[in-house]
Amino acid sequence: MSPRPLPFDPIVRAAELWTARIGPSTTMAAVTSIMRVQQILQSAVDGALKAHGLTFARYEALVLLVFSRRGSLPMRVMGERLQLHPTSVTNIVDRLEADGLVKRTPHPTDRRTTLAEITDPGRDRMAAATEAVTGIEFGLRGLTDRQTAALTDLLAKVRKAAGDFTD
């Protein structure tokens, strides 16, 4: 969003003022940093996926289905895995189905369950989109592999504390 880089880190500056005026700024600085990096990644990934007619949310749904054993999952399970509200899953599957990338099928034994199933064009689109996002490293640059893994580990603690999973 910046037309040119600021000559200082705006989050460090804000943290200094926060410490002087309000109190400890450690948490505020981390939260603001996550919000900003999410914007950077979302913008980079959406840019790379646009040419493939996908958003990150729709791409993640395709990946999940391609990775599933049968190439299909109950929509409820998709919501759990993607940590999305059922309404969001419905919207995502609607759009993917309209583009011919997934199709809804009845569950073979449970009439109340609808499956979303990946199609052959869906598999092709997922592969092409994967090349696009990995080609730009999902917009995540500036870290060594070890630092990237450390970042994931720290964020896992936050996700666990928020109740995403137990282990």
Next chain:
Amino acid sequence: MSPRPLPFDPIVRAAELWTARIGPSTTMAAVTSIMRVQQILQSAVDGALKAHGLTFARYEALVLLVFSRRGSLPMRVMGERLQLHPTSVTNIVDRLEADGLVKRTPHPTDRRTTLAEITDPGRDRMAAATEAVTGIEFGLRGLTDRQTAALTDLLAKVRKAAGDFTD
């Protein structure tokens, strides 16, 4: 969004499948983690700010103005500091002005520049909202202070590589 925690970390599971089917998953896992943690924080912060009639974006704008030396900043500078598009700054200031929390004033010497200035009710609202968000630690839980600072440092490398700032 999960009604109950999953019995496994869904990002670890996805990373294992990614490694088996596509290739190295270090970056994918970090990016997915950031996206998810941003959702957790956004939801927690918006929840805490709702009672104060604010979103995180509007709250950040109030903080910036309260921290400014004169209690006012050119809207262009607000956009630079908050790393927002000018249209977003306009929308945020419109809404804050409608609520009486800021007012637009002409720049004393530069006619082409409009300042946004914090009002007394704006200062009070910022103080109350700050108590609300710090009271829930902005939704960021599960980390020691040292780990929180390490997270900020890793994310600063990403922001710098994306061109947010030089130093």
